[in-house]
Amino acid sequence: MSDVVLKVNDLKAWFDDFNAVKGIDLEYKRNTINAIIGPSGCGKSTYIRCLNRIHEEVAGAKISGEVLLEGKNIYAPDADPVEVRKHIGMVFQKPNPFPAMSIFDNVVIGPRLWGERNKKNLEEIAYKSLQKAALWDEVKDKLHQEGTSLSGGQQQRLCLARTLATNPPIILMDEPTSALDPIAAAKVEDLMMELKDEYTVIVVTHNMQQAARVADYTSFFVLGELIEHGLSSDIFTNPKNQKTEDYITGRFG
Amino acid sequence: MVEMVSKDNIENNTSSPLKKRGISYKQQDKIAFMILRGFALAIVLLLGLMIYQLFQASAPAIKEFGFSFIYNDFWNPIEDEFGALPFIYGTLVTSLIAILIAAPVSIAIALFINEYLPKALGNLLGLFVELISAIPSIIFGLWGLYYLAPWVKDSLTPILKSTLGFLPLFSGPSFGIGILTASIILSIMIIPTITSVCREVFKVVPSLQKEAALALGATKFEAIKLAILKPSFSGVMGAVVLGLGRALGETMAVAMVIGNSAEISKSLFGAGATMASVMANEYAEADSEIHLSALCLIGLLLFVVTFFVNFFARSITWKAKMRGKKV
Amino acid sequence: MKLSPQRKFKNLLFKFLLTLASVSVLIPLILIFNFLLQKGSMALSLDFFLNEPKPVGELGGGMAHAIVGSLTMVGLSALISVPIGILCGVFLSEYRQGKIAAILKFTIDILTGIPSIVIGIFSYLIFVVTMKSFSAWAGAFALSIIILPIVTRTTEEILKLIPKHVREAGLALGLPKWKVILHIVLKGSKNSLITGVILAISRASGETAPLLFTAFGSMYFSDKLTEPMASLPVQIYNYAISPYDDWQRQAWAGAFTLILICLGLNISARLFFKRKELKKFFVRKS
Numbered sequence: 001m002s003d004v005v006l007k008v009n010d011l012k013a014w015f016d017d018f019n020a021v022k023g024i025d026l027e028y029k030r031n032t033i034n035a036i037i038g039p040s041g042c043g044k045s046t047y048i049r050c051l052n053r054i055h056e057e058v059a060g061a062k063i064s065g066e067v068l069l070e071g072k073n074i075y076a077p078d079a080d081p082v083e084v085r086k087h088i089g090m091v092f093q094k095p096n097p098f099p100a101m102s103i104f105d106n107v108v109i110g111p112r113l114w115g116e117r118n119k120k121n122l123e124e125i126a127y128k129s130l131q132k133a134a135l136w137d138e139v140k141d142k143l144h145q146e147g148t149s150l151s152g153g154q155q156q157r158l159c160l161a162r163t164l165a166t167n168p169p170i171i172l173m174d175e176p177t178s179a180l181d182p183i184a185a186a187k188v189e190d191l192m193m194e195l196k197d198e199y200t201v202i203v204v205t206h207n208m209q210q211a212a213r214v215a216d217y218t219s220f221f222v223l224g225e226l227i228e229h230g231l232s233s234d235i236f237t238n239p240k241n242q243k244t245e246d247y248i249t250g251r252f253g
Numbered sequence: 254m255v256e257m258v259s260k261d262n263i264e265n266n267t268s269s270p271l272k273k274r275g276i277s278y279k280q281q282d283k284i285a286f287m288i289l290r291g292f293a294l295a296i297v298l299l300l301g302l303m304i305y306q307l308f309q310a311s312a313p314a315i316k317e318f319g320f321s322f323i324y325n326d327f328w329n330p331i332e333d334e335f336g337a338l339p340f341i342y343g344t345l346v347t348s349l350i351a352i353l354i355a356a357p358v359s360i361a362i363a364l365f366i367n368e369y370l371p372k373a374l375g376n377l378l379g380l381f382v383e384l385i386s387a388i389p390s391i392i393f394g395l396w397g398l399y400y401l402a403p404w405v406k407d408s409l410t411p412i413l414k415s416t417l418g419f420l421p422l423f424s425g426p427s428f429g430i431g432i433l434t435a436s437i438i439l440s441i442m443i444i445p446t447i448t449s450v451c452r453e454v455f456k457v458v459p460s461l462q463k464e465a466a467l468a469l470g471a472t473k474f475e476a477i478k479l480a481i482l483k484p485s486f487s488g489v490m491g492a493v494v495l496g497l498g499r500a501l502g503e504t505m506a507v508a509m510v511i512g513n514s515a516e517i518s519k520s521l522f523g524a525g526a527t528m529a530s531v532m533a534n535e536y537a538e539a540d541s542e543i544h545l546s547a548l549c550l551i552g553l554l555l556f557v558v559t560f561f562v563n564f565f566a567r568s569i570t571w572k573a574k575m576r577g578k579k580v
Numbered sequence: 581m582k583l584s585p586q587r588k589f590k591n592l593l594f595k596f597l598l599t600l601a602s603v604s605v606l607i608p609l610i611l612i613f614n615f616l617l618q619k620g621s622m623a624l625s626l627d628f629f630l631n632e633p634k635p636v637g638e639l640g641g642g643m644a645h646a647i648v649g650s651l652t653m654v655g656l657s658a659l660i661s662v663p664i665g666i667l668c669g670v671f672l673s674e675y676r677q678g679k680i681a682a683i684l685k686f687t688i689d690i691l692t693g694i695p696s697i698v699i700g701i702f703s704y705l706i707f708v709v710t711m712k713s714f715s716a717w718a719g720a721f722a723l724s725i726i727i728l729p730i731v732t733r734t735t736e737e738i739l740k741l742i743p744k745h746v747r748e749a750g751l752a753l754g755l756p757k758w759k760v761i762l763h764i765v766l767k768g769s770k771n772s773l774i775t776g777v778i779l780a781i782s783r784a785s786g787e788t789a790p791l792l793f794t795a796f797g798s799m800y801f802s803d804k805l806t807e808p809m810a811s812l813p814v815q816i817y818n819y820a821i822s823p824y825d826d827w828q829r830q831a832w833a834g835a836f837t838l839i840l841i842c843l844g845l846n847i848s849a850r851l852f853f854k855r856k857e858l859k860k861f862f863v864r865k866s
Binding site for chain 2: 583588591594598602605612684688693694695702706757783787816821835843
Binding site: 080081082 | 277278279282
């Protein structure tokens, strides 16, 4: 198996006539954490939303270029976006447990709707996913309460558990901690580090300290263009591009 | 790593990994969309069919009477002569009087709920007003026939006669049932509609201006007049016109208290009929083809009128709301 | 700053007038209830709920056949319109960009505004003319056209309350759109949808005009949908305008029953909604 799990070739994206992502080429290695940083409006959110074909659900969206998952283009004419999303999961900015649905049902909804009916298996999946999301101990006695009854940080970990239950090799996270308080955010950050053993994580963040702490690689975006990409240790200590340096030292953005 | 979920793994399917076997998800979604679109189109067609059927059924009457149907004032099923003017007149008069009564009352209630009452109490009053709209038309009719009509005859008429009796509007004897009673019932029935739309319109008026006016030392009345009523004028008009739309088509309550006579009475105490009430009264018993067709033509006219009234109302409230949101 | 007496007076007068209007709107509500309670409850009896009418001149009998008829036709119309209305609401909310959605929205707006008597004529032209007989089907069809736009609009508005990112989260799990709509969007709005449906049904149960010359009415129990069928509102109407005291008395009893049904449905729908909301609130607090 090749070391590169996801390869992006000349990816461009538009909202109607607005060109939000302007030709990105990147590679992501297996079992790494990859951060995307940049000033707001730099297209980092749109970019990550192209990686699991969710950008196209927005009215007026257009995309060109290639994204190769294990060498297969997810934008090939015969590729099914739903199938793509089974392999590339996503956690969103706002915690969004499904309404009027218990914690348990929230976690297992993916496998269940894919056809897993066996109650034992579903319970097993719920247990493992909640364990991995470090939520099991907090919710094991109230699995049948509504997911929306949890606190914000717990809700976000529930959303992570929900994604883990579908067991995608790649997990995208779009500013997963920006709606959380610092303590809850730190918990999610710790989780990312643990997930690295089994998953490849790509995370958009507005928080540079977070990127520096958790990410192996960091990409810096400005106005839809990739300015610099490399090992986080290099980017944050020895940036090659002036813009990057201005941004990480707080002079720009 | 333990495979927790059984799913098509990438490695399993070498030819085209991101493709589902069997009916693909794309196709599933396409089918779902087609089904929904099918129903949507069916509903659009249903409306088309309705318009077509009404035209078709009215055709003999249109052919026979042409435009004179609208301005002829005799309606004689025995002689098969039909002119709809008495019903058009009855519909307009009852609806206008209803609006004259209901509009100020509804606007007042909406202001009282939104601006004066504490939230819980306001919601309670709002609920009561909405309950009025949940009362079936037939019950208004029954109440109108056995309670309101005698009251109009015995209490309201003497008062009106002694004060405004010199007007032709209030001349002649009152039997209780008639145009006035029908108008009062209608006004009660459309209050919930106007009130709820007014409340929505008032809500989108930015409260900044009102607070500014209050801060400048205006009384609450002045602040409301300047900062709420003035900017929302067109929205309120929309609400009133929407109420008019409801009044025009109201059938049972009117049919039970208006007296059902195809005449144009100058006095509000006199009996009359509306476009809706004549359909309710005569349709089941009409035996000649031209009579049925004339009734269908009235239905078609009523349909067209309510369509334009509702359309007009909606476009002005919509504009008012958009403006409110922009500010 | 001191207010001039005139301004002060105007302010007070305004408040007084608003209060007066608000109180006066409650008067007819109270009067109607009082009227029905007095006349209606007195006329109620077990007989009323269990029997069909007796021949003219004989006292007694009831409206059982009309109650059953109403249930049948309202039930049938709900069976037709609730699924279609929800599907159309889903279309308006989930596929709102398309041209057809715009046309459907316009159509639904028109349907909402059509006077119910005109809908009655339409059903007459479609069913009664072709089948050459008044029928329960024609009545149910008319009622279903009345329910349909209500269900569609409430469904649309309710579904729009679910934020977009919740739908995206469903899609991101690798679920096809139709499963997201069915299992996440619709299921998540279940309580509000039930409320909307009950409100629509309560509206249909009180409709008279569209039944007058479709289902027409009958003095007997009828189990055939192709024949005329009695309904509570039409029966009330026929009795109310009849010259017989006993029938008028029964009309009041019928009206009392009808308003209990309509308001009962209406209020229970609201309570059902509120209770669930309340529970959610409670759980979150704890």
